[in-house]
């Protein structure tokens with residue numbers, strides 16, 4: 001893969017992550033589906049649009065689920081991250097914030113899953129995530145993410161495992 005292909009792939013994955021996050025939040029807001037049903041439906045819609053292979057979609061769904069679980073746990077602190085991940089267009093359009101309705105319902109449904117194993121909330125280099133602070137598990141160096149990005153290696157020790165906070 002050339003560097004150019006690699007960058008294109010990276011932009012596509014970030015774009016898909018953003019669409020999936022936003023669409024999942026919109027379906028959740030309608031109040032008729034659980035988090036997992038909403039995520040599944042959003043994934044199917046994007047898959048039907050033919051933008052991604054189902055393999056890639058499954059991988060990105062795991063990342064979206066994890067970020068919702070963590071944002072649900074940290075509700076108020078995660079407000080900025082949520083807005084940047086989900087709502088840039090809505091905020092610009094003056095739409096009502098999805099924050100409270102979406103995160104309170106996600107917090108309930110995903111808290112068991114998040115508590116089950118710390119591994120569920122482990123972040124790795126190469127994965128896409130929303131804004132927040134990543135702390136290196138090896139050297140405790142912090143990275144402050146301002147937008148949806150693909151996670152780079154630790155800038156200090158080049159390790160690839162992180163935990164996230166807001």
Ligand SMILES: [Zn+2]
Pocket residue numbers: 136137138139140141154155156157158159
């Ligand atoms: Zn490090």
